[in-house]
Amino acid sequence: MKRKVKELKRIARSNLTGNYTILMRAYIWLNMLILLVEMPFSMMQNDIAFSSQNIIYRVAQVLISVLSVILVCGQYRMHLSVARTGKAEFKDFWEPLKNQPDRYIITNFILFGITLICLLPMFGGLWLWYQNDSLENTLIALGLSCISVVLYTCAALNFNLVFFLMIDDQTLTAVNALKSTYHMVMHYKKRYLYLQLSFLGYMFLNLLTFGIGILWIESYMTQTITLFYLDIKGELDAVQTERRKNETIEPTTFNAYV
Numbered sequence: 001m002k003r004k005v006k007e008l009k010r011i012a013r014s015n016l017t018g019n020y021t022i023l024m025r026a027y028i029w030l031n032m033l034i035l036l037v038e039m040p041f042s043m044m045q046n047d048i049a050f051s052s053q054n055i056i057y058r059v060a061q062v063l064i065s066v067l068s069v070i071l072v073c074g075q076y077r078m079h080l081s082v083a084r085t086g087k088a089e090f091k092d093f094w095e096p097l098k099n100q101p102d103r104y105i106i107t108n109f110i111l112f113g114i115t116l117i118c119l120l121p122m123f124g125g126l127w128l129w130y131q132n133d134s135l136e137n138t139l140i141a142l143g144l145s146c147i148s149v150v151l152y153t154c155a156a157l158n159f160n161l162v163f164f165l166m167i168d169d170q171t172l173t174a175v176n177a178l179k180s181t182y183h184m185v186m187h188y189k190k191r192y193l194y195l196q197l198s199f200l201g202y203m204f205l206n207l208l209t210f211g212i213g214i215l216w217i218e219s220y221m222t223q224t225i226t227l228f229y230l231d232i233k234g235e236l237d238a239v240q241t242e243r244r245k246n247e248t249i250e251p252t253t254f255n256a257y258v
Contacts, residue, residue: 024215027219030071038061044057070097070101076163083230099170103166118154124144
């Protein structure tokens with residue numbers, strides 16, 4: 001059964017009960033580690049746009065973002081455990097780092113290349129506008145930027161779930177994982193887009209909390225996407241049935257003095 005987004009969110013909220021703390025901890029660890037690695041390079045920046053220090057910083061940013069996918073996959077692994085068993089273990093956060101991390105890195109490099117291709121129209125428009133910021137060139141740049149946004153959105157809808165698939169199947173190579181993900185989401189892209197857009201309101205609320213709310217929103221959003229992955233994979237119904245079977249019903253305690 002392919003569940004509605006509202007139902008996936010309901011299940012996500014239920015799954016997160018008792019698991020918010022450990023998932024927030026993983027998210028904090030992820031961002032702290034990225035910040036610590038990036039900090040020495042950010043201190044090298046200066047006011048000269050194309051100085052060697054700034055170029056090194058930009059290259060380092062790209063490499064860090066590509067390599068950080070290993071820890072992101074650890075976070076996804078924890079969410080898969082929550083969705084399937086109702087419980088997360090922090091050791092899962094480090095598991096992709098120990099088990100064939102090159103697969104995730106290569107896949108992320110490919111995705112980075114796809115992203116660059118999608119952004120080429122925007123880069124072209126910005127270059128044209130930089131040469132001459134006339135109204136005509138400004139409109140052309142805006143139009144080309146819109147094309148890039150559409151291309152990037154299509155790419156994201158096609159391949160965003162690839163790391164979930166790679167976590168589940170350790171034998172998948174980068175190319176095979178991308179192909180399998182493309183075929184898996186082929187008929188569900190509109191629903192996935194709707195799911196992503198349904199969190200825009202939460203992102204606005206996050207701004208009102210000065211970014212603190214992201215600790216709750218990120219876990220909620222990632223768990224919902226995890227459930228969406230299990231749903232289109234055809235596994236969610238079996239997972240829910242198995243979890244209901246394993247739920248222990250506490251005996252009613254009677255007061256003998258009543």
